[in-house]
Amino acid sequence: MRTLCRCGCLLAIAAILSVGILWATGCGVDVLLNQTASLGGETAGLRGTVRVVFINNTPFRAIFTAGTYDQTDKSTQPDFVQFAADPQVGLLEGDDQSRALELRCARVFSVGGDELLALIRCNLPDADLDEDASIEGVAFSDAKLDDDDAGQATEGKAAPLVVKIGADFPCNALLIVRLEFNDLGPEPFLVDFSFIPSEEDR
Numbered sequence: 001m002r003t004l005c006r007c008g009c010l011l012a013i014a015a016i017l018s019v020g021i022l023w024a025t026g027c028g029v030d031v032l033l034n035q036t037a038s039l040g041g042e043t044a045g046l047r048g049t050v051r052v053v054f055i056n057n058t059p060f061r062a063i064f065t066a067g068t069y070d071q072t073d074k075s076t077q078p079d080f081v082q083f084a085a086d087p088q089v090g091l092l093e094g095d096d097q098s099r100a101l102e103l104r105c106a107r108v109f110s111v112g113g114d115e116l117l118a119l120i121r122c123n124l125p126d127a128d129l130d131e132d133a134s135i136e137g138v139a140f141s142d143a144k145l146d147d148d149d150a151g152q153a154t155e156g157k158a159a160p161l162v163v164k165i166g167a168d169f170p171c172n173a174l175l176i177v178r179l180e181f182n183d184l185g186p187e188p189f190l191v192d193f194s195f196i197p198s199e200e201d202r
Contacts, residue, residue: 033166039105040171051100052175059094060140060155062179065133068106077123079104082133085150089130105171111191112137112160156188172198
């Protein structure tokens with residue numbers, strides 16, 4: 001109980017600080033858009049969805065956790081997916097792409113963000129997590145599936161992606177996440193993001 005309280009307090013403080021920093025640095029418009037954007041339910045109080053496709057444009061297996069959550073709600077329960085070195089969890093091998101996965105609309109969509117991972121651990125304690133995929137960012141592995149290093153970042157990592165509804169994408173959109181080589185940045189790989197709005201928003 002004490003651990004859950006500590007998690008909740010830390011997450012609440014982090015959310016308040018992040019909102020304050022955004023306002024102070026001139027990003028208030030993005031905060032307003034994010035907090036007032038519709039969550040897309042056709043009935044008041046219900047939520048829509050986003051579809052997500054992950055495209056791995058590297059020759060290596062990608063290992064990560066992605067999901068949606070409400071960053072200002074300390075009890076938010078993320079809707080998430082994982083890709084690991086276990087076919088029962090989900091595989092995203094090199095030069096491959098996932099099927100379109102459906103996630104619940106929420107204020108934030110994240111790939112490998114530390115806040116997403118913390119919320120899963122705090123608010124979904126019974127979730128069946130793959131520990132290799134429960135990492136910050138995205139790991140890339142060239143090891144065979146039956147190798148001990150199959151779930152490790154043998155080739156390097158990409159920094160996390162965190163985008164927000166209203167400011168970066170609308171509810172009911174198709175989110176497209178591309179995993180690419182990073183020729184310019186400090187990490188060897190990067191996570192690229194784009195979206196296609198739903199037909200009613202075009």
